[in-house]
Amino acid sequence: xxxxxxxxxxxxxxxxxxxxxxxxxxxxxxxxxxxxxxxxxxxxxxxxxxxxxxxxxxxxxxxxxxxxxxxxxxxxxxxxxxxxxxxxxxxxxxxxxxxxxxxxxxxxxxxxxxxxxxxxxxxxxxxxxxxxxxxxxxxxxxxxxxxxxxxxxxxxxxxxxxxxxxxxxxxxxxxxxxxxxxxxxxxxxxxxxxxxxxxxxxxxxxxxxxxxxxxxxxxxxxxxxxxxxxxxxxxxxxxxxxxxxxxxxxxxxxxxxxxxxxxxxxxxxxxxxxxxxxxxxxxxxxxxxxxxxxxxxxxxxxxxxxxxxxxxxxxxxxxxxxxxxxxxxxxxxxxxxxxxxxxxxxxxxxxxxxxxxxxxxxxxxxxxxxxxxxxxxxxxxxxxxxxxxxxxxxxxxxxxxxxxxxxxxxxxxxxxxxxxxxxxxxxxxxxxxxxxxxxxxxxxxxxxxxxxxxxxxxxxxxxxxxxxxxxxxxxxxxxxxxxxxxxxxxxxxxxxxxxxxxxxxxxxxxxxxxxxxxxxxxxxxxxxxxxxxxxxxxxxxxxxxxxxxxxxxxxxxxxxxxxxxxxxxxxxxxxxxxxxxxxxxxxxxxxxxxxxxxxxxxxxxxxxxxxxxxxxxxxxxxxxxxxxxxxxxxx
RNA sequence: GCGCCUGUAGCUCAGGGGAUAGAGCGUUGGGUUGCGGACCCAAAGGCCGCAGGUUCGAAUCCUGCCAGGCGUACCA
Numbered sequence: 001x002x003x004x005x006x007x008x009x010x011x012x013x014x015x016x017x018x019x020x021x022x023x024x025x026x027x028x029x030x031x032x033x034x035x036x037x038x039x040x041x042x043x044x045x046x047x048x049x050x051x052x053x054x055x056x057x058x059x060x061x062x063x064x065x066x067x068x069x070x071x072x073x074x075x076x077x078x079x080x081x082x083x084x085x086x087x088x089x090x091x092x093x094x095x096x097x098x099x100x101x102x103x104x105x106x107x108x109x110x111x112x113x114x115x116x117x118x119x120x121x122x123x124x125x126x127x128x129x130x131x132x133x134x135x136x137x138x139x140x141x142x143x144x145x146x147x148x149x150x151x152x153x154x155x156x157x158x159x160x161x162x163x164x165x166x167x168x169x170x171x172x173x174x175x176x177x178x179x180x181x182x183x184x185x186x187x188x189x190x191x192x193x194x195x196x197x198x199x200x201x202x203x204x205x206x207x208x209x210x211x212x213x214x215x216x217x218x219x220x221x222x223x224x225x226x227x228x229x230x231x232x233x234x235x236x237x238x239x240x241x242x243x244x245x246x247x248x249x250x251x252x253x254x255x256x257x258x259x260x261x262x263x264x265x266x267x268x269x270x271x272x273x274x275x276x277x278x279x280x281x282x283x284x285x286x287x288x289x290x291x292x293x294x295x296x297x298x299x300x301x302x303x304x305x306x307x308x309x310x311x312x313x314x315x316x317x318x319x320x321x322x323x324x325x326x327x328x329x330x331x332x333x334x335x336x337x338x339x340x341x342x343x344x345x346x347x348x349x350x351x352x353x354x355x356x357x358x359x360x361x362x363x364x365x366x367x368x369x370x371x372x373x374x375x376x377x378x379x380x381x382x383x384x385x386x387x388x389x390x391x392x393x394x395x396x397x398x399x400x401x402x403x404x405x406x407x408x409x410x411x412x413x414x415x416x417x418x419x420x421x422x423x424x425x426x427x428x429x430x431x432x433x434x435x436x437x438x439x440x441x442x443x444x445x446x447x448x449x450x451x452x453x454x455x456x457x458x459x460x461x462x463x464x465x466x467x468x469x470x471x472x473x474x475x476x477x478x479x480x481x482x483x484x485x486x487x488x489x490x491x492x493x494x495x496x497x498x499x500x501x502x503x504x505x506x507x508x509x510x511x512x513x514x515x516x517x518x519x520x521x522x523x524x525x526x527x528x529x530x531x532x533x534x535x536x537x538x539x540x541x542x543x544x545x546x547x548x549x550x551x552x553x554x555x556x557x558x559x560x561x562x563x564x565x566x567x568x569x570x571x572x573x574x575x576x577x578x579x580x581x582x583x584x585x586x587x588x589x590x591x592x593x594x595x596x597x598x599x600x601x602x603x604x605x606x607x608x609x610x611x612x613x614x615x616x617x618x619x620x621x622x623x624x625x626x627x628x629x630x631x632x633x634x635x
Numbered sequence: 636g637c638g639c640c641u642g643u644a645g646c647u648c649a650g651g652g653g654a655u656a657g658a659g660c661g662u663u664g665g666g667u668u669g670c671g672g673a674c675c676c677a678a679a680g681g682c683c684g685c686a687g688g689u690u691c692g693a694a695u696c697c698u699g700c701c702a703g704g705c706g707u708a709c710c711a
Contacts, residue, residue: 061711102710314711340709354637354707363709370711399639400706426640427705463673479673491648494640496704498647503660507673510648510659517673525670568651580649583658590674599670613670635673 057393061098062293065131079575087570110137127296321372396424478630486512518586
């Protein structure tokens with residue numbers, strides 16, 4: 001066998017159907033460690049590939065809050081782009097800012113109508129404040145739906161609530177309300193069916209009804225009945241306390257918002273028309289407020305270490321998108337169906353089963369949709385930026401959407417659309433459920449970061465009080481952000497990330513600080529020995545490592561596998577593989593330094609172990625760097 | 636209806652057809668005359684959703700079912 005002639009192989013034998021190959025460990029160790037120390041930060045990287053890949057990620061919307069959901073996207077996008085670059089590709093990072101659209105109009109409507117001149121004086125606070133204004137606009141505009149949805153939820157999962165309907169009915173009749181509306185309400189609630197706003201004839205029937213709902217919820221909270229699971233009945237999604245809190249938050253605005261809400265929706269339509277007409281005053285307001293959000297985003301991306309080669313803005317591709325949409329109409333690829341410009345994709349492809357379905361490419365009033373803009377954006381990526389492949393890092397709920405966009409471009413004759421790839425990933429959810437501005441449970445990035453940072457500072461104070469204040473601050477950032485990022489990356493793309501703040505605040509176990517700690521320990525050992533990569537490298541040739549311990553062999557294997565891990569992670573777009581890899585390597589290093597004394601060992605073992613420590617340190621740092629996580633030398 | 640995704644330890648998750656299915660958290664019990672205890676060691680805890688199939692061999696591949704999530708024409 002040829003293997004026996006290779007100096008790296010010691011012996012080859014077959015055992016139990018497996019071929020066991022024993023390496024000449026000395027030769028392997030010094031060759032591998034030599035490569036790591038020589039290549040330094042580039043160890044693990046593949047040979048350059050002449051393919052340009054654009055990775056679009058981070059797409060936040062201006063006038064909205066940046067929350068942990070966006071965090072997953074940015075962190076994942078950065079890691080994928082790092083991994084692809086390390087694998088050898090020529091990578092461009094692109095951001096795509098949602099600076100126009102209905103959400104912007106809603107926010108600005110709410111600002112002009114209720115908050116003009118109230119904006120915070122401090123520039124740093126404005127972006128976030130704008131997000132709050134947007135959330136308020138949403139609450140105001142959806143008020144009626146929120147109220148009716150809540151009623152339906154109560155009706156569906158609270159038998160007590162339904163049982164007291166009778167009492168409510170009599171109460172309401174005494175108040176001389178419309179009997180027909182009450183009958184309708186009762187019918188829907190008893191059968192737990194949706195209540196249709198448009199079928200309510202008398203505008204104050206819900207406001208009249210509301211206090212009684214509150215009375216009932218209060219009574220249920222004060223005299224709770226133990227929960228008894230019933231076969232076939234879903235478990236309640238809210239506790240009595242949560243129900244009452246929800247009722248109170250809606251009751252707070254009931255008198256004003258219930259009757260005003262429909263008018264507000266009309267106002268938003270008018271405001272949207274001002275945007276479409278590009279009314280100068282409105283455009284100026286848009287530019288000002290957009291800058292508030294952008295300043296916030298640039299700060300956040302700097303904190304996250306996300307850099308971009310290209311910044312796209314929806315506002316910049318809107319016109320081109322509209323032109324493309326009209327061209328699709330002229331060529332007969334798109335058509336007007338029920339007044340709406342659409343592409344009937346399945347029909348065009350001759351598919352009988354619903355597959356790509358039908359996609360609207362403009363609103364019926366001719367204004368642009370998200371799809372309108374992505375048509376233009378896709379073309380631009382290939383034609384203007386000349387990329388060979390374009391990747392969209394966007395949550396998985398949009399997978400049909402992207403298939404539609406790319407298919408429409410193919411129908412249009414844009415062959416490169418085949419090199420467009422939507423990389424879907426699952427959502428971030430909280431222990432209490434999905435992130436929803438309606439439920440008011442949005443974990444804003446700044447708040448989460450502050451909480452994690454405070455915890456990191458506290459732990460550093462405990463563990464390493466002698467560090468200088470500057471170092472402590474620096475390390476706290478690196479640990480806090482590293483921990484947050486790792487939590488986002490140590491889960492496969494198609495798995496939901498359960499974001500539990502308590503868990504994010506724990507730096508123990510399978511988390512970034514464990515890996516960073518191993519790195520810091522390795523640094524400290526080298527420091528004690530006054531050795532560096534430079535001093536160790538020249539002494540490797542012919543160095544006798546002696547009989548390598550199992551822990552040393554395990555560590556060497558770990559170090560050796562980084563290049564393969566990078567290639568696979570790039571091929572599969574899975575930073576998780578790197579996240580698992582660095583944790584495993586840290587564990588191996590832990591095993592090593594518990595089993596093998598370094599500084600107290602006799603020469604030449606001491607030098608061999610120092611070299612192994614140096615190579616591990618470097619490999620850990622390189623792996624963490626792929627994830628966008630810092631590797632502090634002390635912590 | 637159709638499509639996509641998920642189902643592995645109490646919880647959160649790894650697991651590239653191959654050896655006795657692994658981590659972390661939690662629980663129980665241990666560990667510092669030692670290079671930093673953000674650590675380590677040990678114990679307990681599993682019909683890998685169910686049923687077929689392919690294979691010498693399946694948590695992994697195929698088919699069917701069950702359960703949950705998401706998407707499915709003017710939000711982004």
